[in-house]
Amino acid sequence: MQRGEVDPLAPELAQAALLAAPVALLAVDERGSIVLANTRSEELLGYPAGALIGLDVEALVPERFRQGHAELRSGYMGMPSARAMGAGRDLFALRRDGREVQVEIGLNPIQTEAGRVVLVAIVDIDARAEFAARLRRQERHLHQAIESAASAMVMVDAAGRIVLINAQTEAIFGYRRAELIGQPVEVLIPDRYRRGHPKLREDYFARPSVRPMGQGRDLFGMRKDGSEVPIEVALSTIETEDGLNVLATIVDISARLELLGRIERSNVELEQFASVASHDLQEPLRKVVAFGRLLHQDCSEQLSRDGLEWLGFMIDAAERMRTLTQDLLTLSRVQSQSIVAEEVETDGVLQEALENLAMAIKDSGAEVTAEPLPRVRADRGHLVQLFQNLIGNGIKYRGEVAPRIRVSVVDTANDWVLSFADNGIGVDPRFHEQIFGVFKRLHAREAYPGTGIGLAICKRIVDRLGGAIAVESAEGHGATFRVTVPKRYRPEAAMSGVRLVQELRKDPRS
Numbered sequence: 001m002q003r004g005e006v007d008p009l010a011p012e013l014a015q016a017a018l019l020a021a022p023v024a025l026l027a028v029d030e031r032g033s034i035v036l037a038n039t040r041s042e043e044l045l046g047y048p049a050g051a052l053i054g055l056d057v058e059a060l061v062p063e064r065f066r067q068g069h070a071e072l073r074s075g076y077m078g079m080p081s082a083r084a085m086g087a088g089r090d091l092f093a094l095r096r097d098g099r100e101v102q103v104e105i106g107l108n109p110i111q112t113e114a115g116r117v118v119l120v121a122i123v124d125i126d127a128r129a130e131f132a133a134r135l136r137r138q139e140r141h142l143h144q145a146i147e148s149a150a151s152a153m154v155m156v157d158a159a160g161r162i163v164l165i166n167a168q169t170e171a172i173f174g175y176r177r178a179e180l181i182g183q184p185v186e187v188l189i190p191d192r193y194r195r196g197h198p199k200l201r202e203d204y205f206a207r208p209s210v211r212p213m214g215q216g217r218d219l220f221g222m223r224k225d226g227s228e229v230p231i232e233v234a235l236s237t238i239e240t241e242d243g244l245n246v247l248a249t250i251v252d253i254s255a256r257l258e259l260l261g262r263i264e265r266s267n268v269e270l271e272q273f274a275s276v277a278s279h280d281l282q283e284p285l286r287k288v289v290a291f292g293r294l295l296h297q298d299c300s301e302q303l304s305r306d307g308l309e310w311l312g313f314m315i316d317a318a319e320r321m322r323t324l325t326q327d328l329l330t331l332s333r334v335q336s337q338s339i340v341a342e343e344v345e346t347d348g349v350l351q352e353a354l355e356n357l358a359m360a361i362k363d364s365g366a367e368v369t370a371e372p373l374p375r376v377r378a379d380r381g382h383l384v385q386l387f388q389n390l391i392g393n394g395i396k397y398r399g400e401v402a403p404r405i406r407v408s409v410v411d412t413a414n415d416w417v418l419s420f421a422d423n424g425i426g427v428d429p430r431f432h433e434q435i436f437g438v439f440k441r442l443h444a445r446e447a448y449p450g451t452g453i454g455l456a457i458c459k460r461i462v463d464r465l466g467g468a469i470a471v472e473s474a475e476g477h478g479a480t481f482r483v484t485v486p487k488r489y490r491p492e493a494a495m496s497g498v499r500l501v502q503e504l505r506k507d508p509r510s
């Protein structure tokens with residue numbers, strides 16, 4: 001069929017359009033009877049199909065408006081033009097179930113052969129009102145969330161003017177809200193950064209992304225009183241009706257920086273204390289031992305038997321204390337000294353450790369075997385210390401038979417896992433974690449000499465490699481110490497405690 005052939009006034013077409021229209025439509029005759037109702041009007045008013053026909057239109061008017069309605073209606077019948085009903089007033093339609101719906105009504109008088117009818121179009125604005133209310137509620141929630149956020153939030157428009165701030169912004173910067181709204185955001189920036197800021201801001205608007213601001217630089221805000229506050233800022237964009245805005249989330253990091261400063265100072269003091277104490281104790285102890293020995297050798301005749309025995313105890317004790325301070329010094333150095341990271345052949349490391357242990361190996365008849373070992377990036381001195389402590393322990397904690405120690409390696413995707421397995425007395429699983437702590441020992445000194453520091457040193461060394469150390473063992477069945485060394489060198493793990501805190505102070509985001 002061609003378009004031109006359709007008669008727009010064909011009664012079937014008009015009727016079909018009327019019935020299918022998505023707006024509720026009624027036709028009311030001069031007496032106020034409903035003569036026509038479409039499906040949407042039946043749905044809106046809650047009537048079954050056809051049930052509206054013949055009904056008095058006043059049945060659809062809530063009681064409180066009913067009086068006078070008939071009069072208004074007949075008055076309207078005489079008017080020639082279409083218009084909206086009840087301009088400026090809220091209109092309601094009464095549903096069959098007694099509920100009311102808020103509506104807008106359009107009236108359109110039509111002259112037919114059977115007389116005048118008024119075509120009534122009813123729009124349900126309840127749904128619309130509901131939608132608007134929901135939007136308003138959402139907006140309110142959003143504002144509440146922004147307002148009560150733990151960080152300061154400042155929204156800036158494309159011209160760089162502040163359009164919204166929250167309570168935290170007032171708290172951090174010392175301004176009242178009204179003083180900031182409409183101001184250029186640069187009022188919150190210290191003078192020395194202010195000039196460069198508009199350019200940075202424009203660049204950000206040109207290529208926005210969610211990201212922290214001023215990466216790698218220290219950021220400061222300026223309070224109303226002119227003082228500065230160290231801050232961390234994250235930026236994101238928000239599309240608004242007025243165009244793209246930028247939302248800056250600002251955290252006051254002064255408390256964090258102060259805390260880091262305190263940690264740094266106490267770390268430095270602790271490290272200095274440990275190294276000075278252990279270093280300076282060496283000398284007097286060396287003297288005690290040396291003169292004790294001289295006394296024992298040269299003056300033994302002047303001493304009683306008891307006196308000689310007591311002197312022996314003193315020399316022993318002083319020697320133990322010297323070993324202890326030496327070990328403590330090693331521990332403090334392993335912790336605090338900067339690392340010389342290089343490519344290290346661990347085969348060579350093993351050889352050096354074995355040379356250092358030559359005496360113990362010979363005395364115990366130990367046999368140490370090893371697979372070809374990998375090349376790793378680490379501090380060579382640390383690795384020698386690690387190998388020496390682990391193999392030395394394997395020899396020291398031997399059982400009845402001669403010690404056999406096997407060093408092997410497994411290549412996992414990201415790590416080298418080095419194993420040091422011995423056939424000694426083993427470690428009760430209850431103590432598998434404890435033994436890596438400082439001064440943690442499981443034996444009396446008489447049975448196995450030691451200070452309880454060796455494994456703590458191993459643990460620190462492995463920590464600074466960014467790796468891990470653990471033991472697998474059952475008492476009486478030997479022990480296997482596994483050391484995981486990441487293949488990728490991690491400078492942040494290698495940092496000493498003091499350096500780490502210094503780095504954190506420089507850039508709290510890292």
Ligand code: ADP
Nearest residue numbers: 393394397426435441442450451452453454455
């Ligand atoms: P130390 O050997 O000076 O006591 P370590 O820190 O090296 O200190 O070891 C802590 C404890 O762990 C030791 O006292 C010992 O009980 C246990 N241990 C360490 N290595 C082994 C091993 N290879 N076999 C059995 N026990 C071990």
